[in-house]
Amino acid sequence: MLEIKLHDIGEGMTEGEVIHYLVKVGDTVTTDQPLVEVQTDKMVAELTSPCAGIVKEIRIEVGETVKVGTSLLSIETNEVLAIGQKSQTETKQSIEENANPTIKAGEKSSASIPFHRVLAAPYTRKIARDNNINIEDVHASDPSGRITEDDIFRFLEGKKFTIEPIADRKPAVADQAIPDEIPFRGIRKKIAEKMTKSLFTIPHVTHFDEVNMTNLVKLREQLKTAGESVSVPAFLIKALVISLKDFPIFNAELDEENNRILLKKNYHIGIATNTDNGLLVPVVHDADKKSIKEINEDVKALTAKAIAGKLQPFEMQNSTFTVSNVGPLGSTGATPIINYPETGLIAFHKTKKQPIVNEHDEIVIGHIMTLSFVFDHRVADGATAVAFTNRFASLIEQPHKLMMEMV
Missing domain, CATH: 3.30.559.10 (Chloramphenicol acetyltransferase-like domain)
Structure with a gap:
């Protein structure tokens, strides 16, 4: 079992705030796949996986500030899984071929496609999350493929919203409007x-x-x-x-x-x-x-x-x-x-x-x-x-x- 700890991302760093997990318990991850976003006193940084494996436990809740050296999550590495997986390789391949007749022996199924990371700044990802948008659905206008805030907002504007019929609308009650909220963190x-x-x-x-x-x-x-x-x-x-x-x-x-x-x-x-x-x-x-x-x-x-x-x-x-x-x-x-x-x-x-x-x-x-x-x-x-x-x-x-x- 490998412990993913908060390490010193920058000189003099002593603590960081967990902003967002990019994986959940049970997810299979690849080497260098981003796992969690952490806010330091200078920047938002992504901690990546040093190896392939399966996420077994998430130890720290989002919003918590922890010291350097604290374990954030644990991963069962492929070295541990290899013994059990090796004996199942031929059986698994046979099952995949039967389930997917178009996949020939030696070809890779969609399940084996390498991890793909959408290019976007942590703050841009946050805007997408706050608006319940799957960032993979957003088209990048930048030639580099990086998704920007403007791309997120354009995606929002393009979404269709149902309009409540006038007859069903309830009259507004004075002084009871709920204020908008912006999370004060990060x-x-x-x-x-x-x-x-x-x-x-x-x-x-x-x-x-x-x-x-x-x-x-x-x-x-x-x-x-x-x-x-x-x-x-x-x-x-x-x-x-x-x-x-x-x-x-x-x-x-x-x-x-x-x-x-x-x-x-x-x-x-x-x-x-x-x-x-x-x-x-x-x-x-x-x-x-x-x-x-x-x-x-x-x-x-x-x-x-x-x-x-x-x-x-x-x-x-x-x-x-x-x-x-x-x-x-x-x-x-x-x-x-x-x-x-x-x-x-x-x-x-x-x-x-x-x-x-x-x-x-x-x-x-x-x-x-x-x-x-x-x-x-x-x-x-x-x-x-x-x-x-x-x-x-x-x-x-x-x-x-x-x-x-x-x-």
């Missing part, structure tokens, strides 16, 4: 726990500022003409890393237990990303050692993987500072919550064209971006925060300075 619950801990542990202070993006916009247009397409966030992250090196107090972590502030030597920048599975924070590791082009490629790849639900645990670990690029969503300002236990988080908001006065006292049209920088007031003071954002703004407003700071 990633949503983990986000809530982490944000609550951050807000109630760290005294947040938010500093607002504006950055003139006009010269950076021109530089990007020049690069695009030359065949190089680089996103704005890549420039922002490079300028941010340079500024963090000048003000290391913001690339730090407060160790209250030992009464010390740890100044991190690595510059791992978290990218707050809005996905169908909730807010995820993939990390550009060692951003200080990468060129703007390399940062651009990392951001694009990590964002795509986050949206597709394909991030690996190591791709969401060890961030030292987090950025939130909410400008494309139309945001003009916010007071973000720090990604605990970091010291700061910077949010980039909408860039707008507006009249500005240039160095010749002329009124011209410029591109102005607002930002909000939130920091831990236990670790740093307001004056330092202003100096930090001033340094960042100077690098963006005069992007040629970035060239002087390249390693």
Whole structure:
């Protein structure tokens, strides 16, 4: 009998919540077949079967949070079953051939078809389950065959519903409508726990500022003409890393237990990303050692993987500072919550064209971006925060300075 235990899916993981079982007692499973979905503090992960066999017992109920090392279910492996199955092979084959005359000797029946796993993110599967939809009945619009939330919703819209005759309808009773419910668990619950801990542990202070993006916009247009397409966030992250090196107090972590502030030597920048599975924070590791082009490629790849639900645990670990690029969503300002236990988080908001006065006292049209920088007031003071954002703004407003700071 093989015990399937909750193992450490990511660095520092100590517990996980059982979200959904993909098998039931008595099911025959194959090697690498997904068995159960588990919610960690960062992601929803599928635990797969290390071998073929039969599910004999499910030990933990859905919704329970258990420690790493806890047995979730048990499987009777094929090694145990092999002795009994070997003597029955010829008899079984004969029965199958008699029951299925069209199957010739040596051919495989439909019962022997390998396990097929529909491509879909755990959250997409959850939507299907909540609406009593067999996800195998849903057509994937993506060429890769991956089923998305939109596919589920389109399937829902296509279903036929019977309409109750008017004469049979009962009059509505005021103030007795049953509210809709959304389960508060999984990633949503983990986000809530982490944000609550951050807000109630760290005294947040938010500093607002504006950055003139006009010269950076021109530089990007020049690069695009030359065949190089680089996103704005890549420039922002490079300028941010340079500024963090000048003000290391913001690339730090407060160790209250030992009464010390740890100044991190690595510059791992978290990218707050809005996905169908909730807010995820993939990390550009060692951003200080990468060129703007390399940062651009990392951001694009990590964002795509986050949206597709394909991030690996190591791709969401060890961030030292987090950025939130909410400008494309139309945001003009916010007071973000720090990604605990970091010291700061910077949010980039909408860039707008507006009249500005240039160095010749002329009124011209410029591109102005607002930002909000939130920091831990236990670790740093307001004056330092202003100096930090001033340094960042100077690098963006005069992007040629970035060239002087390249390693």
